[in-house]
Amino acid sequence: MSAVPAPATRPDPRDLTGTGLDEAWVTDLVERTLAEDLTGGSPLPHAPDQAVAHDVTSAATVPATQRGTADLVARADGVVAGLPVAARVFARLSPSATIVAGAADGDVVRRGDVLLTISGHVRALLAAERSALNIASRASGIATATRAWVDAVAGTGAVVLDTRKTTPLLRPLEKYAVRCGGGSNKRMGLYDVAMIKDNHVAAAGSVAAAVAAVRERAPRVTVQVEADTVAQAVEAVEAGADFLLLDNMPPDVLRAAVAAVAGRAETEATGGLTLAVAREVAATGVDYLSVGALTHSSPILDLALDLRPA
Structure with a gap:
């Protein structure tokens, strides 16, 4: 298993360079994924605070000004993928958020490893949570299965x-x-x-x-x-x-x-x-x-x- 480099060596976790993913396609995917969760598929409000307000639970329980830090964590061993897209989900709802990478796509990670650390408004972090996890979990599952086949041959x-x-x-x-x-x-x-x-x-x-x-x-x-x-x-x-x-x-x-x-x-x-x-x-x-x-x-x-x- 390869060691995960220290976070200080990481580039901007939202950077798509080298992924082969089209910038416009990723932007559209982020919009559609968040809209599915926040507005039932209707166009997402451009203003982040207006989009976040559609999370009825967080809007009711979290003060608008409250800030915090969240770690995107592996709950199982595997190979990660989709982190730049997940980071863009958080950035869409919290443009001022600080996002630090703890791993990069293609890395082998262990249960408990921190993959991304996001600091920003708590409402935005919680509103983005499931959309970001769905993308990264799906992509990482595919990467993990693929690595098993690659290792087998x-x-x-x-x-x-x-x-x-x-x-x-x-x-x-x-x-x-x-x-x-x-x-x-x-x-x-x-x-x-x-x-x-x-x-x-x-x-x-x-x-x-x-x-x-x-x-x-x-x-x-x-x-x-x-x-x-x-x-x-x-x-x-x-x-x-x-x-x-x-x-x-x-x-x-x-x-x-x-x-x-x-x-x-x-x-x-x-x-x-x-x-x-x-x-x-x-x-x-x-x-x-x-x-x-x-x-x-x-x-x-x-x-x-x-x-x-x-």
Whole structure:
């Protein structure tokens, strides 16, 4: 486990540099997430104090001028992700808040570690609490699960990939979390990689016809073809596929498919993969293992906010 650097070495915890997350997308996510909790989805008031006033519990029980400090704390061991987005949630409702990082995305943390420390108006901290935790817990859960897969195939040369099986409207965050866990992203959507599956082949008439049609319409796009058998894998690579999705093949068949392809296309194992067989599958020589469960089934990492009123 890597040691967590001292907070003094941390950059601004709200900085998105190096995350690959789009500034406008993150701003919109923060707005929508807070609006869901504070206004039932109606546009969030621009003025922070007006937005915070929608937290009926805190508005009734916390003096408007009361200040305090809150620690965002890990309640379980794991890999953290989404901290810059969580920090922006707090900053949206308390622009003058002081936010100090105790960890960075991608760090391995232990139960009890402080990930962020936020000092500001207590009403704002409490109004932002659940939205910030939901984002960071979800992203950290994905990063933690991804790291387990990456560790399972370490040394084999195989790379762990995600899929398009993401939570609607959260794909950039969830795929970022996969990267924080040491995995890689496959395609972001239907626009950046062509994935020819059985229905496309049926519509086009053959694998070769489907590949040719994609090449004609989108010549610069990577073309991936799904194969269920070694023969289909060979047919696809001979048709000009760049990438083969080897679907639900047992290890011995995967090994044969990799040998038959002989480096003419990249190979990806998918379908029915579990951590228990990850290393065996990786040892067949495939370039990638794609795991939909990283984004559709990872449990959250338990995080909490501990408040210290001034």
